[in-house]
Amino acid sequence: MRNLAAMCLAGLLGLSPQSHLQADEAPPVLVIHGGAGTLSRDEMTIESETAFRAGLMRALLAGYQVLDGGGSAVDAVSTAIVTMEDDPLFNAGRGAVFTHGGRNEMDAAIMDGETREAGAVAGVRLVKNPILLARAVMRDSPHVMLTGQGAEEFALAQGMDLRPPEYFRTQRRWKQLMRRLEPTAGRPRTIDRVGTVGAVALDQHGRLAAGTSTGGMTGKRWGRVGDSPIIGAGTYAANPDCAVSASGHGEYFIRAVVAHDICARVRYQGLEPPQAARQVVLEDLVQMGGEGGVIVLGGGGQFSAVFNTTGMYRGVIDGPGRARVAIYLDEDLSPAVSGGE
Numbered sequence: 001m002r003n004l005a006a007m008c009l010a011g012l013l014g015l016s017p018q019s020h021l022q023a024d025e026a027p028p029v030l031v032i033h034g035g036a037g038t039l040s041r042d043e044m045t046i047e048s049e050t051a052f053r054a055g056l057m058r059a060l061l062a063g064y065q066v067l068d069g070g071g072s073a074v075d076a077v078s079t080a081i082v083t084m085e086d087d088p089l090f091n092a093g094r095g096a097v098f099t100h101g102g103r104n105e106m107d108a109a110i111m112d113g114e115t116r117e118a119g120a121v122a123g124v125r126l127v128k129n130p131i132l133l134a135r136a137v138m139r140d141s142p143h144v145m146l147t148g149q150g151a152e153e154f155a156l157a158q159g160m161d162l163r164p165p166e167y168f169r170t171q172r173r174w175k176q177l178m179r180r181l182e183p184t185a186g187r188p189r190t191i192d193r194v195g196t197v198g199a200v201a202l203d204q205h206g207r208l209a210a211g212t213s214t215g216g217m218t219g220k221r222w223g224r225v226g227d228s229p230i231i232g233a234g235t236y237a238a239n240p241d242c243a244v245s246a247s248g249h250g251e252y253f254i255r256a257v258v259a260h261d262i263c264a265r266v267r268y269q270g271l272e273p274p275q276a277a278r279q280v281v282l283e284d285l286v287q288m289g290g291e292g293g294v295i296v297l298g299g300g301g302q303f304s305a306v307f308n309t310t311g312m313y314r315g316v317i318d319g320p321g322r323a324r325v326a327i328y329l330d331e332d333l334s335p336a337v338s339g340g341e
């Protein structure tokens with residue numbers, strides 16, 4: 001904990017604590033998000049802004065500690081995401097949004113860019129950390145995606161931490177559902193769902209990974225599944241090209257196959273990952289009417305957060321002690337790395 005506090009302080013001051021890198025190892029990078037949406041300074045209180053920034057910083061530090069200790073990109077991604085799933089501020093794990101029927105149904109996915117193995121779960125209700133279940137699907141099952149009751153039977157068999165439905169419920173999300181169900185409610189407001197979490201990482205051995213976890217969209221019905229657990233739509237990683245985690249109106253991200261399209265542009269057109277992300281999110285998606293954004297990271301450490309909304313909760317550590325978080329469009333995340341936003 002003392003280490004964490006020191007890193008945090010060093011990060012805020014822009015200092016570099018001691019690195020554990022060997023000469024032939026690349027500096028690891030971790031980029032995270034806590035959802036894209038309509039986030040304006042006018043609608044945000046100082047308290048909630050401070051809480052979100054602190055929540056992002058906690059997740060960054062937890063994930064980066066894994067990378068700094070020589071751990072894998074997959075472990076860093078899942079550690080950062082677990083931290084946000086446990087934080088009721090975010091729309092993932094505890095604090096997930098409610099379905100039309102008043103339940104929490106969560107989706108998550110993880111992908112290892114080095115092996116291109118992937119695991120995903122959809123519509124789980126009792127699993128404390130859906131990202132860990134997605135990782136178990138990837139590592140300990142012959143499948144890529146499990147849904148609903150079957151996914152939870154697998155979770156039980158794996159000895160995963162299961163919680164009763166009350167664990168996931170928060171008053172804030174319940175109020176959002178009540179507002180959504182009002183007969184006069186118009187088009188879904190993005191504020192109703194913002195808070196999906198995700199991470200992309202590059203470890204000391206050059207391996208990329210991506211992961212995403214969400215409660216989906218407030219008031220969703222009929223077992224709706226969004227883009228987050230769909231490999232290639234909301235989550236994708238392939239070495240050495242790129243790793244992507246998305247957040248936004250999932251139906252559009254599925255149809256645009258956003259995460260894979262970005263990585264395909266890197267692979268086949270030789271674009272830098274941030275440039276490929278800008279083409280897909282700011283051109284294609286906008287043309288289709290899809291709102292949201294992505295975090296993207298390349299095998300050379302090039303990263304960016306690209307979104308067509310007014311904000312995206314996001315953060316990066318691109319070197320020991322260089323941690324930064326941002327919320328609004330006009331904030332700069334990456335002065336230290338070329339190709340960043």
Ligand code: ASP
Pocket residue numbers: 035036193194195196214215216217225226227228234246247248249250251
């Ligand atoms: N993409 C998520 C979904 O459609 C929601 C979000 O990221 O805000 O389920």
